[in-house]
Amino acid sequence: MKNNHPGAKRAMSDDVRLKLGVGLWGVVKNALTAGLADRGIKLADEEVRFVARFMLEHLEAKGQRIVPVKATLDMHEAMRVALDEGKRMSLKWVQGKAKQRWRYQAALDAAPDWRLGYEQERERVVAEASAATDLQST
Numbered sequence: 001m002k003n004n005h006p007g008a009k010r011a012m013s014d015d016v017r018l019k020l021g022v023g024l025w026g027v028v029k030n031a032l033t034a035g036l037a038d039r040g041i042k043l044a045d046e047e048v049r050f051v052a053r054f055m056l057e058h059l060e061a062k063g064q065r066i067v068p069v070k071a072t073l074d075m076h077e078a079m080r081v082a083l084d085e086g087k088r089m090s091l092k093w094v095q096g097k098a099k100q101r102w103r104y105q106a107a108l109d110a111a112p113d114w115r116l117g118y119e120q121e122r123e124r125v126v127a128e129a130s131a132a133t134d135l136q137s138t
Contacts, residue, residue, distance in 0.1 A: 018116050020072060025117025028052055028066060049121065056114055067111040078110035079103040 029052045036043060043051065056066060082102045
């Protein structure tokens with residue numbers, strides 16, 4: 001497989017994608033915690049997780065997404081690949097607006113997902129809770 005083949009970068013980027021998702025989740029959660037603290041509201045870490053998840057799911061239900069301001073390498077690669085012959089419809093000529101829409105949608109699809117970070121943190125918390133329960137039972 002060639003080094004410049006899109007599949008080559010995708011295979012190596014799964015770990016990076018997970019790290020970006022964890023980072024995005026952490027940024028959103030920390031921003032919510034800081035915003036609440038500025039207003040004198042203190043919430044437990046578990047409650048902050050639930051509020052942040054609810055907030056992000058509500059945004060997604062309204063058609064919004066949280067993505068980085070500066071596109072990641074995966075997002076750039078997805079925009080480049082979006083207009084390949086095999087990806088587009090059977091049209092030989094496509095208007096500029098359609099091309100931009102395809103590029104934009106490909107970039108959004110390749111953007112880091114906060115759910116990866118949320119799932120990672122949830123698994124960690126569950127594992128810590130079960131370890132604490134095991135220690136108490138022995």
